[in-house]
Amino acid sequence: MEPEKAAEKIRQAAKKLLEEKKVDVVVGYAKGTVPMRDRPYFANTPEECANLTWSSFCCNNLASLLIGRKGKIGIVAQGCVSRNLAGLIQENQFKREDLYIIGVVSPGMVDRRKVQARFSGKVITEVAEDGEDLVVKGRGFEERVPKKEVKRDNCYTCMHRNPVIFDEMIGEKETDSFGGELDKVAAPWEKLTADERYREFKDTLKDCIRCYACRDACPLCYCHVCFVDETQPQWCGKTQDEADVETFHLLRAFHCAGRCTDCGACESACPQGIKMRRLTTKIEKDIRQMYGYEPGMNPEATPPMSVYRPNDPQDFIL
Amino acid sequence: MFARRRFAVLKNLLEYAGLEPGRLHFSWISSAEAEKFQKTASRVIEEVRKLGPAKFVIKDLRKVA
Numbered sequence: 001m002e003p004e005k006a007a008e009k010i011r012q013a014a015k016k017l018l019e020e021k022k023v024d025v026v027v028g029y030a031k032g033t034v035p036m037r038d039r040p041y042f043a044n045t046p047e048e049c050a051n052l053t054w055s056s057f058c059c060n061n062l063a064s065l066l067i068g069r070k071g072k073i074g075i076v077a078q079g080c081v082s083r084n085l086a087g088l089i090q091e092n093q094f095k096r097e098d099l100y101i102i103g104v105v106s107p108g109m110v111d112r113r114k115v116q117a118r119f120s121g122k123v124i125t126e127v128a129e130d131g132e133d134l135v136v137k138g139r140g141f142e143e144r145v146p147k148k149e150v151k152r153d154n155c156y157t158c159m160h161r162n163p164v165i166f167d168e169m170i171g172e173k174e175t176d177s178f179g180g181e182l183d184k185v186a187a188p189w190e191k192l193t194a195d196e197r198y199r200e201f202k203d204t205l206k207d208c209i210r211c212y213a214c215r216d217a218c219p220l221c222y223c224h225v226c227f228v229d230e231t232q233p234q235w236c237g238k239t240q241d242e243a244d245v246e247t248f249h250l251l252r253a254f255h256c257a258g259r260c261t262d263c264g265a266c267e268s269a270c271p272q273g274i275k276m277r278r279l280t281t282k283i284e285k286d287i288r289q290m291y292g293y294e295p296g297m298n299p300e301a302t303p304p305m306s307v308y309r310p311n312d313p314q315d316f317i318l
Numbered sequence: 319m320f321a322r323r324r325f326a327v328l329k330n331l332l333e334y335a336g337l338e339p340g341r342l343h344f345s346w347i348s349s350a351e352a353e354k355f356q357k358t359a360s361r362v363i364e365e366v367r368k369l370g371p372a373k374f375v376i377k378d379l380r381k382v383a
Contacts, residue, residue, distance in 0.1 A: 194333070194337070237382070244382075250331065250375075257331075279334075290323075312319075317344045
């Protein structure tokens with residue numbers, strides 16, 4: 001379904017929910033103040049639902065905004081968001097019956113950096129969607145860019161575009177994947193030697209400014225005090241020294257083990273364009289191959305890191 | 319047994335990020351297995367010595383204010 005049409009249906013569905021008082025708030029997306037940056041939006045009244053939108057620029061993961069909220073919540077969820085909702089239900093962060101999930105098929109989100117890279121040195125003032133293309137406008141130029149060339153990396157290899165859990169579906173379900181093969185791109189450094197891998201690892205993180213946008217955007221990061229903010233004991237140095245930066249990223253990735261749905265919110269949130277999925281996809285692949293588990297597919301399942309099987313791999317143990 | 323899963327994932331992650339294989343070791347040793355402890359410790363020391371000084375995620379305090 002065209003994002004424009006889906007947006008209209010989302011607005012109608014959200015309005016109906018609020019009018020019938022089935023939910024206290026509907027969490028969705030609204031148009032951002034700059035092009036290609038649609039933002040999370042909380043519609044508290046039926047009138048506010050007019051601001052809701054749906055497009056290829058909805059890069060935030062809305063599941064992260066429900067942590068700690070009380071009452072009945074309506075939420076717009078594409079594949080990855082629904083999987084994170086399932087994961088958070090699994091982790092007792094909220095109850096399934098407190099949610100009303102408006103499911104929508106993900107069109108595959110656009111990476112604004114890939115679009116900007118095609119217009120080097122120019123200011124993009126407006127980007128509209130027209131069928132399979134984006135229409136990019138700025139002072140003195142207007143060009144069409146095929147959407148499929150500028151999607152986010154994780155959206156090319158998405159295996160679950162359709163929501164996994166939902167109460168109401170906007171439009172029909174579509175194919176679950178875009179045809180990209182996750183195993184071919186996950187864990188890109190596996191074939192390198194240890195020295196080369198360390199070089200790649202350092203190179204990937206060298207621009208990190210420790211702003212923690214990746215953590216804040218992540219629906220899995222909801223600890224009251226994050227390990228990087230603790231001072232007694234101080235687990236991780238607070239400087240921008242490469243060892244501190246690397247420690248932070250290793251631990252951040254490890255904390256997502258068996259939980260990460262590869263939604264790409266971290267990479268979209270990063271102001272420095274750091275590709276932290278190079279780390280998280282490795283863990284995701286390991287969990288899939290060693291324990292046959294795919295996060296967020298079933299709110300009833302037991303998380304893979306809190307269970308064991310007698311025959312789990314253990315050839316690394318002396 | 320829970321730890322086994324977490325260690326498996328952690329070891330893979332660290333080695334994927336560039337830690338040399340042979341630097342990180344895990345073993346099950348009961349408090350009643352003194353000899354196993356002694357042998358394992360010696361083996362770990364020997365293997366780590368072969369690799370030389372650590373190169374992975376080193377913080378030089380002289381460079382950090």
